[in-house]
Amino acid sequence: xxxxxxxxxxxxxxxNVAAQPTHAQASAKQSPVEKGRYLAAAGDCVACHTATNGRxxxxxxxxxxxxxxxxxxNITPDKKTGIGNYTLEDFTAAMRRGKGAHGNLYPAMPYTxxxxxxxxxIASLYAYFMQLPPVEYVAPDNDLFFPANLRFGLSVWNRIxxxxxxxxQPADKSPDWQRGNYLVNALxxxxxxxxxxxxxxxxxxxxxxxxxILEGWDAVDIRPAALRRQGWDxxxxxxxxxxxxxxxxxxxxEMFSVVKYSLRHLSDNDINAIITYLLDxxxxxxxxxxxxxxxxxxxxxxxxxxxxxxxxxxxxxxxGVTLSFAPPMDRNAAVRGDNPYNTIAVILRxxxxxxxxxxxxxxxxxxxxxxxxxxRVADLVNYMxxxxxxxxxxxxxxxxxxxxxxxREHGYLGAVE
Amino acid sequence: xxxxxxxxxxxxxxxxxxxxxxxxxxxxxxxxxxxxxxxKLGCGIGVCRSCTILVEREDGSLEPVRSCINNVGRxxxxxxxxxxxxxxxxxxxxxxxxxxxxxxxxxxxxFQCGWCTPGFxxxxxxxxxxxxxxPVPADTIEAVIDEALGEHICxxxxxxxxYRAVREVIESTPGLLKEAD
Ligand code: FES
Ligand code: FES
Numbered sequence: 187x188x189x190x191x192x193x194x195x196x197x198x199x200x201x202n203v204a205a206q207p208t209h210a211q212a213s214a215k216q217s218p219v220e221k222g223r224y225l226a227a228a229g230d231c232v233a234c235h236t237a238t239n240g241r242x243x244x245x246x247x248x249x250x251x252x253x254x255x256x257x258x259x260n261i262t263p264d265k266k267t268g269i270g271n272y273t274l275e276d277f278t279a280a281m282r283r284g285k286g287a288h289g290n291l292y293p294a295m296p297y298t299x300x301x302x303x304x305x306x307x308i309a310s311l312y313a314y315f316m317q318l319p320p321v322e323y324v325a326p327d328n329d330l331f332f333p334a335n336l337r338f339g340l341s342v343w344n345r346i347x348x349x350x351x352x353x354x355q356p357a358d359k360s361p362d363w364q365r366g367n368y369l370v371n372a373l374x375x376x377x378x379x380x381x382x383x384x385x386x387x388x389x390x391x392x393x394x395x396x397x398x399i400l401e402g403w404d405a406v407d408i409r410p411a412a413l414r415r416q417g418w419d420x421x422x423x424x425x426x427x428x429x430x431x432x433x434x435x436x437x438x439x440e441m442f443s444v445v446k447y448s449l450r451h452l453s454d455n456d457i458n459a460i461i462t463y464l465l466d467x468x469x470x471x472x473x474x475x476x477x478x479x480x481x482x483x484x485x486x487x488x489x490x491x492x493x494x495x496x497x498x499x500x501x502x503x504x505x506g507v508t509l510s511f512a513p514p515m516d517r518n519a520a521v522r523g524d525n526p527y528n529t530i531a532v533i534l535r536x537x538x539x540x541x542x543x544x545x546x547x548x549x550x551x552x553x554x555x556x557x558x559x560x561x562r563v564a565d566l567v568n569y570m571x572x573x574x575x576x577x578x579x580x581x582x583x584x585x586x587x588x589x590x591x592x593x594r595e596h597g598y599l600g601a602v603e
Numbered sequence: 604x605x606x607x608x609x610x611x612x613x614x615x616x617x618x619x620x621x622x623x624x625x626x627x628x629x630x631x632x633x634x635x636x637x638x639x640x641x642x643k644l645g646c647g648i649g650v651c652r653s654c655t656i657l658v659e660r661e662d663g664s665l666e667p668v669r670s671c672i673n674n675v676g677r678x679x680x681x682x683x684x685x686x687x688x689x690x691x692x693x694x695x696x697x698x699x700x701x702x703x704x705x706x707x708x709x710x711x712x713x714f715q716c717g718w719c720t721p722g723f724x725x726x727x728x729x730x731x732x733x734x735x736x737x738p739v740p741a742d743t744i745e746a747v748i749d750e751a752l753g754e755h756i757c758x759x760x761x762x763x764x765x766y767r768a769v770r771e772v773i774e775s776t777p778g779l780l781k782e783a784d
Contacts, residue, residue, distance in 0.1 A: 490607070490625075490676060491676075493625050493626060493674055493676055494673070494674050494675070494676025494677040494679075495673065495674075495676075495677055497626060497674055498626075498628050498671070498672045498673055498674050499648075499649065499672050502626055511648045549648060549649045549650045552669075556660070556666075557677075
């Protein structure tokens with residue numbers, strides 16, 4: 187108990203670090219509402235609680251889980267359909283323990299991360315949400331299978347899987363690192379996607395941040411060594427987090443919306459803190475590099491397909507044309523990553539067009555699942571990974587076939603042509 | 604610069620084999636090698652779709668493909684149709700009849716400068732071909748047209764007349780709409 191109290195005390199101190207002048211966004215002059223607005227961006231609440239083209243925060247976005255479809259709820263302060271009747275205590279219980287007004291919330295609500303948010307920040311978030319314009323809206327009913335459709339099962343789930351370990355803040359780490367630790371683990375709830383889950387959909391905390399396949403994408407390994415191997419450094423990560431794109435890779439899938447709605451709205455200091463935490467004390471390194479000559483010799487069909495299908499956008503020898511058009515491939519993080527999943531999945535399913543704001547958008551990439559069979563995709567991926575990624579193990583035709591099967595089964599093929 | 608042999612069927616005629624620099628875009632190949640200048644370069648980065656041409660899939664169905672962002676190698680051995688291949692010609696090479704889509708675009712005054720038109724003609728033709736294989740209920744026409752043409756950009760006349768023309772063709776061609784049940 188003493189330890190918990192101590193850590194909690196520490197967290198509050200940690201929160202106060204943000205109140206020092208170096209962290210402009212949380213300066214003492216900020217009203218709770220303003221601070222809450224900032225924290226809500228850091229927590230990326232809007233991304234989940236908004237349906238496609240829907241009004242912000244009214245919910246209704248579907249989540250396809252292994253147990254059926256869940257819909258996010260209305261978190262505007264409407265008394266009938268939103269959180270208008272929530273007291274600060276109710277709000278705290280929902281945020282930290284997943285306790286909603288009508289029973290336990292499903293752990294798609296990341297209370298498994300938000301429990302680390304200190305009282306002061308919760309109060310600011312509450313102040314922010316309660317002053318939003320109330321909107322009357324009820325999301326569709328969840329469509330879950332037995333036994334996941336029984337909410338009382340969730341208290342059992344919580345007892346077994348909800349590990350409320352306090353955030354450990356090693357004393358030898360800098361305030362910057364500690365702030366990053368808080369932002370990444372608590373508000374940013376990065377682990378909810380980037381940490382593998384067990385059979386009951388709970389995060390495997392001993393494999394934290396080691397990557398996880400979600401909605402047909404690999405939410406990549408974001409541990410320091412993996413990031414370094416892929417060639418990420420401070421500046422490249424800063425570009426990725428603030429603009430969604432860098433010469434070393436672009437954010438796509440859910441990560442694009444994280445950048446759009448959350449990361450790019452954070453202060454420079456907080457972005458720095460996140461990067462400090464993510465890269466930890468790892469050394470800068472060149473990242474995996476490949477051998478284009480060997481690749482060209484070994485994978486002739488792969489190279490021919492790269493020239494025919496990819497090079498018009500990704501450039502001669504993968505060097506890129508211009509970043510706002512398409513990223514180069516010769517230093518791309520997905521190509522350099524140990525796990526070939528995303529390289530294969532992007533080729534098969536393509537990428538949706540992205541719009542960051544009025545003047546900043548990116549055309550999508552067509553998917554090639556109809557035209558390129560497993561043998562050709564494997565050869566193409568092997569060419570790229572050998573030429574630019576320094577991959578040790580070739581991708582097999584079976585690997586591609588299995589990923590294709592999964593993507594097809596979940597309806598992810600054919601969405602972008 | 605490495606060259607590759609290129610052979611395909613374009614608008615019903617065999618082309619090649621020709622030795623072509625491997626990084627040549629399909630658009631450049633059509634214009635520079637085949638003198639087919641109907642396919643237009645708009646943005647060059649896959650956004651406006653003025654450069655859309657048609658490629659035959661294995662089952663004979665038509666797939667609209669942007670020729671600016673694909674290099675010529677992708678089309679090797681394939682059967683391709685450009686805007687020049689839409690009308691009917693006589694043995695002298697004169698146009699005797701425009702395609703139903705082309706006629707509808709003219710009737711509706713759908714375009715002004717015409718730069719986007721080859722792309723619209725091809726994409727709309729692919730849509731008609733698709734509906735012939737998979738008819739849709741009449742009340743979904745607007746959505747179906749939007750899905751097929753919504754990404755095509757026109758800077759002159761706008762989209763209303765294009766959509767109206769395509770709707771006319773769909774409604775007047777037997778077999779493209781499902782009977783209401
Ligand atoms: S020129 Fe090809 S899409 Fe614009
Ligand atoms: S008619 Fe001029 S761009 Fe469409």
